[in-house]
Amino acid sequence: MPWMTDLFNNLAGFPLRPLHQITLPGSHDAGCYVDHTFGNALSRTQLQTIGQQLAGGIRYFDIRPYQANYVYGRSFWTFHGPFYTGGQLDGANGILADVSNFMNGLLPGDRELVILNISHFRGFTNADHVALVAAIQLALGPHLAAHTHATIDLFNATYTAVLSNVGGGGTQSRVIIVYDGALDTDPEPWITANVNALPAGFFTVSPKYNPLANPIRIFDQYANTAVLATLRNDQITKLNQRNNYPYSGRPWAALAGNWAANAVGGVPGTLHLFSWTLTPQPYTDPITAAASTSNPALPNVFSVGVRVADAAANTHPCAGVQAAWVAWNYDPLADNMINILYVDHYASHVYTGPGPLNGVAMPVAFAARLNAGPIWPMTW
Amino acid sequence: MPTQTLTDRRRALDELARRLRDINTKIQAAWTPAVTAAAKSVTDVWPDRLASAATKLDRAFAVYRPLVEVEVPVTDRGQAVKAVTDAASQLGDDLAATSTALDAAKDFKTDGEKRTIDGARNTMDQSAVAVAGWAADFVSFDDSVVPAGPPGPPNPPDPVAIETYAQIGNNTPYAATIRATIASATDWASATNRPDKTFGGVALPLFGSVVGRSDLAASAATARVTVAVALEYDPPLSFSFTYDQAAVTAPPASFQPIVVPAGSTKFVILQSARLNSAGKPELIVYFTEDRGA
Numbered sequence: 001m002p003w004m005t006d007l008f009n010n011l012a013g014f015p016l017r018p019l020h021q022i023t024l025p026g027s028h029d030a031g032c033y034v035d036h037t038f039g040n041a042l043s044r045t046q047l048q049t050i051g052q053q054l055a056g057g058i059r060y061f062d063i064r065p066y067q068a069n070y071v072y073g074r075s076f077w078t079f080h081g082p083f084y085t086g087g088q089l090d091g092a093n094g095i096l097a098d099v100s101n102f103m104n105g106l107l108p109g110d111r112e113l114v115i116l117n118i119s120h121f122r123g124f125t126n127a128d129h130v131a132l133v134a135a136i137q138l139a140l141g142p143h144l145a146a147h148t149h150a151t152i153d154l155f156n157a158t159y160t161a162v163l164s165n166v167g168g169g170g171t172q173s174r175v176i177i178v179y180d181g182a183l184d185t186d187p188e189p190w191i192t193a194n195v196n197a198l199p200a201g202f203f204t205v206s207p208k209y210n211p212l213a214n215p216i217r218i219f220d221q222y223a224n225t226a227v228l229a230t231l232r233n234d235q236i237t238k239l240n241q242r243n244n245y246p247y248s249g250r251p252w253a254a255l256a257g258n259w260a261a262n263a264v265g266g267v268p269g270t271l272h273l274f275s276w277t278l279t280p281q282p283y284t285d286p287i288t289a290a291a292s293t294s295n296p297a298l299p300n301v302f303s304v305g306v307r308v309a310d311a312a313a314n315t316h317p318c319a320g321v322q323a324a325w326v327a328w329n330y331d332p333l334a335d336n337m338i339n340i341l342y343v344d345h346y347a348s349h350v351y352t353g354p355g356p357l358n359g360v361a362m363p364v365a366f367a368a369r370l371n372a373g374p375i376w377p378m379t380w
Numbered sequence: 381m382p383t384q385t386l387t388d389r390r391r392a393l394d395e396l397a398r399r400l401r402d403i404n405t406k407i408q409a410a411w412t413p414a415v416t417a418a419a420k421s422v423t424d425v426w427p428d429r430l431a432s433a434a435t436k437l438d439r440a441f442a443v444y445r446p447l448v449e450v451e452v453p454v455t456d457r458g459q460a461v462k463a464v465t466d467a468a469s470q471l472g473d474d475l476a477a478t479s480t481a482l483d484a485a486k487d488f489k490t491d492g493e494k495r496t497i498d499g500a501r502n503t504m505d506q507s508a509v510a511v512a513g514w515a516a517d518f519v520s521f522d523d524s525v526v527p528a529g530p531p532g533p534p535n536p537p538d539p540v541a542i543e544t545y546a547q548i549g550n551n552t553p554y555a556a557t558i559r560a561t562i563a564s565a566t567d568w569a570s571a572t573n574r575p576d577k578t579f580g581g582v583a584l585p586l587f588g589s590v591v592g593r594s595d596l597a598a599s600a601a602t603a604r605v606t607v608a609v610a611l612e613y614d615p616p617l618s619f620s621f622t623y624d625q626a627a628v629t630a631p632p633a634s635f636q637p638i639v640v641p642a643g644s645t646k647f648v649i650l651q652s653a654r655l656n657s658a659g660k661p662e663l664i665v666y667f668t669e670d671r672g673a
Contacts, residue, residue: 036587038551038650038666066671068553069614072487077553083648083668085553085587092491122671 001057001360003368005173008111008159011372015111015160019339020266022159023332024115025367026060026342027053028277028286031078031095032086043084045277045286045344050087051098056347057364060115060340065089065132066122074131079122089135096139103143103173111163112173117218119182129190136177137199144201145174153214154203156268166200177202180209181218183248207247207256219259220273220342221245226280228293229324232301235274236328239336242272266337273340276301276363290345295362298349300325302366303375332370341367389448392521396514400441403510404434407475410503418493419485419500426478433474437467441518453525461522468515469580475508476557476583483555483612505583509590512582516593519572540598541569544628544661546605548579549589551668552647554611556584567603567626570595575605575625591662594625602626609647609667621649621667628653628663646670 007014014022029045030053036044046053050061068075078086078095088094099114106112118136121129137144145152146166154162154176163171179202180191187208191198195209206215219242223234238245243261247253262272276298278289330338343363351357351365360368369375407430416423440463447454482501486494550556560579568574578592596603603625610618630653648670656662 034587036551037549037589037664038652038668070554070612072484072612075553079671082671083551085551085669088553092495 001055001364002106002110002112003057003357003360003364004059004112005110006356007368007371014371016158018156018158018266018268019162020155020268020270021337023338023367023370024059024113024340025057025346025361025364026062026273026340027058027346028062028275028342028344029064029078029080029086030058030061031063031089032080032084034086036084039081039084040287041285042280043080043285044086045080045290047287047345048347049098050095051102053346054099054102054114056361057368058346058361059113060342061117062342063089063095063116063118064120064122065118065124067124067128067132074128076132076135089132090139094139096136099175100139100143103140103175106173108172110173111159111171113159113162114173114175115178116175117178117181119178119180120185121180121188124188124190126190126193129188133179133199133202136202140175140177140201143173143175144199145176146200148200149198149203149211150196150213153216153269155216155271156214175201178216178218179204181205182220183208183218183253184250186250186252207253215269217247217259217270218273218340219245219262219270220275220340222275222277222279224279226278226289228278228297231276231278231294232297232325235276239272239274239338242336262336264334264336266339271339272337273342274338275342277342277344286344287348290343291348295343295345295348297325298343298362298366299375300329302330302370329375330370331374333373338370341370386449386451389453389525393445393449396518396521397441397445399510399514399517400438403507403514404438406503406510407434407507410500412496412500414496415500418489418496419482422478422481422485426474426481430471430474430478433467433471437464437471440464440467448522448525457522461519464518465515468511468518472508472511472515472581475504475511476581479504479508479583480557480612502585505585508581508583512578512580516572516577519577520570523572542596542598542629542661544594544596544625544663545591545656546575546579546594546623546625546628547589547591547662547664548584548607549664549666550584550587551666552611553586554613555586556612556667557610558582558584558590558607560605560607563602563604563606567597567600568595569597575607579605579607589666594628594663596625596628600626607665617646619647621665623649623651623663623665625663627651628661 027046030050032044033046033049064078065076066079068077076089089096145162160171163174180188191204191209195204195211203216205218221238223231225231239262242259246258247256260267276294278294280286280289341363346363347361349362351360351362357365357368366375411423411427444460444464447457447460479501482497486497548558558579559581560575562574562576573593573595575592575594582590584590604622605625606620606622608620646669647667649667652664654662
């Protein structure tokens, strides 16, 4: 599913767009796909491995690691909440190997970009960070972006530049590691100490960390609700009035102030994550909530309504949709930028319709399409 | 069901012998050249020890068999039964130790070698479970052998049994070994289908679980079982917890914490219950790491 390559080759101007003007499909707690007898409730968010998610078109991954204290060496695993352990990060069958296998399977002419946002480190020591960075380099070395945080302004550089080799020549599919892209946790001392010495391909976010140059930011504030209407209102409000929200509620951000306002076409240096996830009530699980409630509503946010018209100036509201939903549908040409469409159980629903994205998971199809224009009309 | 006829007994003994052969064949097949290359420190020692333990079990079973494979079974066979169960227990312990040694041998190995070692280790773990199951079935068989001849004084009635099951699960990314002890033998209707036998030194792989039959005495108000858990953790970590098999008759709606484990504040125990696929009550007890909110 090399949809980014399709855009790179076929959508005028796409190779020269900066990342802050590109929309990607994202997977919330992407490593939490393992089915356990105990612990799935409240924590399991995906059904597919990272390799399957990559093949299905997901390009932004929320990865939350903790280090298991094996007697015989370190081992890194994903986690969500106090009890749930997801897929293993390292090892022959781990998530990093999945990513490496996917990248190895791409064609030389492909131009895909994968972002791993690794955050919420649980119980990491400095030595654990050193070991995890080394494990990532070992697994993904040739695929990591060739530039360091200091040598490229990641979210403002063109897509071509991000994929380029050192010196700017040639491009290839790449992996970017955002090493701690979460603002709802405290800074990791090791990252703070090494913020200007992270290896090539590794980037970190401001204002949590303060690199000497090229600050990047990712707005990611979830709705913390199990109610769909509340989710919709929360995320659209944050999309339109982001400047009313502080960077973080953590003490370290007390003086950081609020986010800069979002804008049509995006804001330099910043990605806006549209967190389309429900936080379930006890004894239900994110998979069920996504499949039954949030994901089926995606078309009602992105493709129906009365604001976006087809070529004949006709609108196409769906029957049975609530009036409030019909009144507003997202138009990337008129609304503030969504850079990451972020969901649980991303493959619960597929897009069916004309064009090359027929049969693709709906969040992937929608995110890909938003790079070309509104979801409606469906002229991919 | 008592095994009353010689034909019945012979058939049951043949089946036990076949299962023992299968276990031994599987263990021997695990020692491939690739495993030897990847874990020489283990293969230099443990295959021979396992073969020795397996041979002792074979011989003990061979000594036992003629005592019951006759028209009138020998009644005084306690020593022969003990020899078999002791040998099975030794083989199970050796398999667990081999598994541990294989795991230790993974250090500084390539991913391919680790996979090879893990394959052998899985065989050891599965064989340990198979040996425990075999021993339990052997004892059940022996219990079923009723001496022929004129009726003597009636035996005291067995406690009425409630057939239940317990599942102990390891919800961590650490391999574990569990060993259960019971508070009182009178809580149970069987000397074999009870946790100290079925969970007596069982290797639990990461995220693995084991199910054991637990025949409750109908008269038991409680049936407390204490499980000692040893985790492959750095530093090595062990803890114990206690569950009540009698709780299986009043299942909680969902997993609920039952105790604070002794020896650790890092792990919690949660319990639930259900009817298994055969419609029998099954208590499900999981230990899991508590990483905090």
